Amino acid sequence: MMANYREMWEALGMDLENHDNLCAVLPDAFGDVYLSQENRPESMDFWDMVVADIHGIRPAELIEAQKDGKKVFGTFCVFVPDEVVIAADGIVTGLCGGSQFWVPDGEKVLPKSTCPLIKASVGARLGKTCPFFRIADMYVGETTCDGKKKAWEILGQDVPMHIMDIPQMKREKDIARWKEEIADFAKVVEETTGNEITPEKLADAIKIINAKRRAMKRVYEARKADKLPISGKDVLLMTQIAFFDDPQRCAQMCNRLADELEDRIEKGVSVFPEGTKRILVSGTPMAIPNWKLHHIIETSGAAVVCEETCTGTRYFENEVPETGGSLDEQFAAIADRYMKINCACFTPNTDRTKDIIRLAKEYKVDGVIDVNLKFCCLYDTEGYSVEQALKEEGIPVLGIETDYTDADAEQLRTRIEAFVEMLG
Numbered sequence: 001m002m003a004n005y006r007e008m009w010e011a012l013g014m015d016l017e018n019h020d021n022l023c024a025v026l027p028d029a030f031g032d033v034y035l036s037q038e039n040r041p042e043s044m045d046f047w048d049m050v051v052a053d054i055h056g057i058r059p060a061e062l063i064e065a066q067k068d069g070k071k072v073f074g075t076f077c078v079f080v081p082d083e084v085v086i087a088a089d090g091i092v093t094g095l096c097g098g099s100q101f102w103v104p105d106g107e108k109v110l111p112k113s114t115c116p117l118i119k120a121s122v123g124a125r126l127g128k129t130c131p132f133f134r135i136a137d138m139y140v141g142e143t144t145c146d147g148k149k150k151a152w153e154i155l156g157q158d159v160p161m162h163i164m165d166i167p168q169m170k171r172e173k174d175i176a177r178w179k180e181e182i183a184d185f186a187k188v189v190e191e192t193t194g195n196e197i198t199p200e201k202l203a204d205a206i207k208i209i210n211a212k213r214r215a216m217k218r219v220y221e222a223r224k225a226d227k228l229p230i231s232g233k234d235v236l237l238m239t240q241i242a243f244f245d246d247p248q249r250c251a252q253m254c255n256r257l258a259d260e261l262e263d264r265i266e267k268g269v270s271v272f273p274e275g276t277k278r279i280l281v282s283g284t285p286m287a288i289p290n291w292k293l294h295h296i297i298e299t300s301g302a303a304v305v306c307e308e309t310c311t312g313t314r315y316f317e318n319e320v321p322e323t324g325g326s327l328d329e330q331f332a333a334i335a336d337r338y339m340k341i342n343c344a345c346f347t348p349n350t351d352r353t354k355d356i357i358r359l360a361k362e363y364k365v366d367g368v369i370d371v372n373l374k375f376c377c378l379y380d381t382e383g384y385s386v387e388q389a390l391k392e393e394g395i396p397v398l399g400i401e402t403d404y405t406d407a408d409a410e411q412l413r414t415r416i417e418a419f420v421e422m423l424g
């Protein structure tokens, strides 16, 4: 596996020796977490294949596209509107780091007390061990949390960066300003790609991204069934890879999976024994290959049926209206849609608590696990209000804080097992 890509990685200026160390641990981790599951949907074969060559297949595609003159934009947040990049024939790839492997390289330049997602993302670039971080022609950062804002200054010394200024509140004037920010981003994308964004091209791009969102939503809908046709781990993998894949292929593969899941529901096929407790996970994002919490939950007698995270519902809920119109009108429609994402960087953010309660009901969950990545002050602080609101609704909740290491795995397992048992 992966051997035939060495030349490509070398040309990308990667640290091959250290990269070998990363490649050596991934297959085992994937085997333990994923391939150990029974009766997985057959359509997961696509995602298994992608993971098996995660630093090969898609990077090679991106490099081919670059040879044809296309530009690749690397993003770190679900607020950066893919539609704008697609409308200029650009390509978007997610760049969030989900592995402890990259954290030490991040810690060389960042305070240890930075969240692991930021440390891993910076480490993946500076340590030269991720092809996606090498390939991207431009990084697009945002002003969400303080850690990210400052990390972009460090990354910006190494790679061209555009920063989108995301409002901290959602008043009308904030949304209007966000629309202007999207229009400015469109100009940067036009300059970088050399392609003009026309109203027609933007309308097409909106349709492409909406179709992807709808396909992902179909898979999520299938998890509302009493008999769960798919594990939470498998859906998490689908979502994590959606950030890296071509949006049209992503939609096609998600629809193929949804077809199979709907068929399973009709036939009453489940991947969990009857009576398995249903868990909603809320909180900070889980970038690939962070499968830690899902794995612990799903080997502790429970199943994850929904994620209220940016690697979950916050990624695909709400569509941009496909009404067309001028660029200005479409930027406004995009701004509206993105402002419905309830990230803890906003104040007030009470709509997020409402979302969690709504999802808990829709997915008929027995309990919520609210997870916080260590040193994420925003979600940690908001956890107080989340737990308070859930308790008022009579929904059991367990708040946990963790990072990418395995150091706390046994302690987490003990707490989660006790929580699941308490659910009766």
Ligand code: SF4
Pocket: 076, 077, 078, 079, 144, 145, 284, 285, 310, 341, 343, 344, 345
């Ligand atoms: S949690 Fe907030 S900052 Fe992070 S990806 Fe989501 S929206 Fe962006």
Ligand code: SF4
Pocket: 115, 116, 117, 118, 144, 145, 146, 147, 148, 284, 285, 373, 375, 376, 377, 378, 379
């Ligand atoms: S998890 Fe929190 S600290 Fe980390 S990048 Fe997201 S908002 Fe920032």
